[in-house]
Amino acid sequence: MLAKRIIPCLDVNAGRVVKGVNFVELRDAGDPVEVARRYDEQGADEITFLDITASSDDRNIILHVVEQVAEQVFIPLTVGGGVRCVDDVRRLLNAGADKVSMNTAAVNNPQLVADAAGKVGSQCIVVAIDAKQVAPGKWEVFTHGGRNRTGLDAIEWAQKVASLGAGEILLTSMDRDGTKNGFDLGLTRAVSDAISIPVIASGGVGNLDHLADGVTLGRADAVLAASIFHFGDHTVREAKELMRARGIEVRL
């Protein structure tokens, strides 16, 4: 049976991992290669890098990070943040990314999803959707970290990008992100049930049961978390052991 995936997410700023990664015995907690290797050793199924570099001068640094990680870590790598055109997608894939995620650029120009999928294949294209609840059973797509509303309904947008050729959806609840209260399971399930491509649940994980809930109640195909793993509270292996104990198929 296909295993549900656990995906640690790393924020990278100008080539360094930020958000206080705190592994025991790690020489340099800011080195993306070391952090990625540690997650690989713990059994992470994929790793996602979110490039939050603000300065455009430093934008190419992420390419070197991806190159270095891909030389040493042999699991799938997804990279997002600042992807604006098909050339950006190509550059990241050539550096060693397996998938590239796009968010604002897809909202501004949905044709980019189709163009990119047409050039590099749907399997490489992830559309990241940041959603906020606006009414019972209704969520709206936001961009710029939840500041800008788009007027797009999250479920309809997910269906649209899937039809344009996205291979996967990274779905983040802006209501839950950073709260540690667990995924927005209603949002996750509504989107997952509405589309035939995989959905990664994100935003709000505070304990290991939240990850399992994302799969069992939210029907997510994969779960993404950052802080729960970064601060050394839990390892990926612990998460998988708990998920297996709750009857979820995992790679252990």
Next chain:
Amino acid sequence: MNKVAIIDYGMGNLRSVAKAIEHVAADTQVVVTADPADVRAADRVVFPGQGAMPDCMRELDARGLRPAVLEAARNKPFLGICIGQQMLFEHSQEGDVPGLCVFKGEVRRFPDDRMVGADGARLKVPHMGWNEVWQKRPHPLWANIPDGARFYYVHSYYVDPADPAIVAATTDYGIPFTGAVAQANIFAVQFHPEKSAEAGLQLLSNFMSWKP
């Protein structure tokens, strides 16, 4: 010096395959190449592929690589990966294109009406993630890899060989499908060994020492 050629016809990133082979095989020269002469000079050949099979077939021919690929598939250790496996067959439903006809059989899309899991939930396509690979017969490339080990898959189409004897592994996803085929000097897999952690590295290591 063991020389391996990774055939580059412009479809996707081949760096990961090259790095994974370098990682497992010391004293190896890895060339990522679009030059038929390099393919002919290599001791072993890796034939990868990403994206859509019609594009892959077109780009292969645009670079004049078809004869070199067919020659390698006849006479040296040959590893097909993902679309590189699919292209070895006669025909694909994806874009209704002919393949290289090394093996008889069809490349099919997962049937929408069968994509239901044991729990009744819909199985998503692409089939993306780590799934169990069940070995159907002994083979040197399975050395030190447990039966049922998980490998990383990402695909919407799979090969359906006419000759069941070439099936080296199956995986279950709504239906049982062929995950690997083997015949003489050819081994070809739908999953990505270069992205499959220890199991994948072991398979690549086995390939690099394989003497068919």
